[in-house]
Amino acid sequence: DIQMTQSPSSVSASVGDRVTITCRASQGISSWLAWYQQKPGKAPKLLIYAASSLQSGVPSRFSGSGSGTDFTLTISSLQPEDFATYYCQQANSFPPTFGPGTKVDIK
């Protein structure tokens, strides 16, 4: 299985801050990567697919980049509704695997 790691595991930030989360795959996955947002008690929500494509309805302050083994999710200006846990997921090979998550909380 491809192992996914994320850093940091948690980040404290303020409304308006720029937040960057990093995801690394244990082997190259081209651009087969997704990012999800999960709020407590809710299902994950797809934000970004194919490393940098914004899912329909997702605000443009979210962006993704990277290819191969290293990827980033950036929130350009953090909003109150963005405080959540973010997961990356590789879609290159089976089984699809997720990173351990990065919790973004209020500073």
Place this chain on the structure above:
Amino acid sequence: QVQLQESGPGLVKPSETLSLTCTVSGGSVSSGSYYWNWIRQPPGKGLEWIGYMYYSGSTNYNPSLKSRVTISVDTSKNQFSLRLSSVTAADTAVYYCARTQSGTTYFDYWGQGTLVTVSS
């Protein structure tokens, strides 16, 4: 708008079989455009893909669970189901059903999730 809804017992005894159903509305499990998946999340932990099924009946399971998992479809009810046998406390989790589009493994629609606790 596609909606998925999980249902099933919230408590299962050790060594028994966990059975859940996902009812799909606003879309068809018989569509060749989608795969229908199960994913789980132990309390306070990360996400684990369990497996998927395709309308044709073909399936693909996570090797870590393959010996215990069965995913099936009931097209007449627009539902698909998960069975996980010989459960232990380690199988306690929120179980989600989710959709992927053919040719990708991006989970674009999810059910709300259902907590299943394994305990005597």
